[in-house]
Amino acid sequence: MTAPIETTGAASEAQPEAVLAGVDKGQIEGRSLGQIAWTRFKRDKVAVAGGVIVVLLVLLAVLARPVQAMFGLDPNAFHQDLIDPNTSLPKGGFGGMSWDHPLGVDPKFGRDIATRVLEGSWVSLVVAFGATILSNVIGAILGVVAGYYGGRVDSIISRLMDTFLAFPLLLFAIAISATLQGGAFGLEGLPLHLCVLIFVIGFFNWPYLGRIVRGQTLALREREFVDASRGMGAKGPYILFRELLPNLVGPIIVYSTLLIPTNILFEASLSFLGVGIQPPQASWGGMLREAVTFYEVDPQFMIVPGLAIFVTVLAFNLLGDGLRDALDPRSR
Numbered sequence: 001m002t003a004p005i006e007t008t009g010a011a012s013e014a015q016p017e018a019v020l021a022g023v024d025k026g027q028i029e030g031r032s033l034g035q036i037a038w039t040r041f042k043r044d045k046v047a048v049a050g051g052v053i054v055v056l057l058v059l060l061a062v063l064a065r066p067v068q069a070m071f072g073l074d075p076n077a078f079h080q081d082l083i084d085p086n087t088s089l090p091k092g093g094f095g096g097m098s099w100d101h102p103l104g105v106d107p108k109f110g111r112d113i114a115t116r117v118l119e120g121s122w123v124s125l126v127v128a129f130g131a132t133i134l135s136n137v138i139g140a141i142l143g144v145v146a147g148y149y150g151g152r153v154d155s156i157i158s159r160l161m162d163t164f165l166a167f168p169l170l171l172f173a174i175a176i177s178a179t180l181q182g183g184a185f186g187l188e189g190l191p192l193h194l195c196v197l198i199f200v201i202g203f204f205n206w207p208y209l210g211r212i213v214r215g216q217t218l219a220l221r222e223r224e225f226v227d228a229s230r231g232m233g234a235k236g237p238y239i240l241f242r243e244l245l246p247n248l249v250g251p252i253i254v255y256s257t258l259l260i261p262t263n264i265l266f267e268a269s270l271s272f273l274g275v276g277i278q279p280p281q282a283s284w285g286g287m288l289r290e291a292v293t294f295y296e297v298d299p300q301f302m303i304v305p306g307l308a309i310f311v312t313v314l315a316f317n318l319l320g321d322g323l324r325d326a327l328d329p330r331s332r
Helices: 009-024 033-043 045-062 064-071 113-149 151-166 169-179 189-203 206-220 224-231 236-272 284-291 300-327
Strands: none
Touching: 033 045, 033 300, 045 064, 045 113, 045 300, 064 113, 113 151, 113 189, 113 206, 113 236, 113 284, 113 300, 151 206, 169 189, 169 236, 189 236, 206 236, 224 236, 236 284, 236 300, 284 300
16 A cells, blocks of 8 residues: 655645645735726826826916916917008918917917917817816716606606707707807806806706616616615615715716816817807807918918817727726727
């Protein structure tokens, strides 16, 4: 018979020590869903780059007025000495670019383009974020109510969504904005224009998020945690706002990052058509409208605001794609 193989005490204890070594050092720990999503997001370098650009753009928009006050910049200051009186074009090449005006000046008035782009950044982001928040609040509430209660409530809200989606939004926005240009609700000037744009863009865009939230709610209302809440006597409002909506934060965030660039383009389109932000207030769409007359002889005036819109929209879209993949990897 073969003698049994004996193992030394050191060899027999080596494996348990190796396995349990991490326990004493606190290295074995679980990760929350947020940590897992953040880990996925960090792996997407393109999305991270988009997020960095978005953060920088938001900081520029928030600090636009303080920066202008600090350096004595005025987006509406005329510099007629920089304009050729015969052609109304900036003197020098590349739209009058110089150390004092790194992005040049606009035709006819000689206003600094860099300062006006900086001024227009907060206008676009205020309208985009405000309209997105309004759309999210209305869409999330009505969507979760329709999905949870179903039946007649679902039918009424769904038909309301179909009605809003049938509106020709651009024409409707042009009509409302043009009607309220003079003054309304005790507001006038820039505050009125901002409020009108936020209301028009946000109020008529909520059905898109509403449909997404409704579809997610239809799946969530049959889950065990909802049945447990009902079994413990929880009422409908508690289940809606404490159980269902917290589980819908991911889709809402992803949709918001994709809706913001759409709203930026919408605001720029209305300003370009002359029914959005009115001069002399700087806006990216308004700068493009003013550049139409001169773009063939002074393309610099159109390239700069157009590039600002392009970079902003692209950065938000890249961030939204990255968040979608991080929060819902099955969507790849």
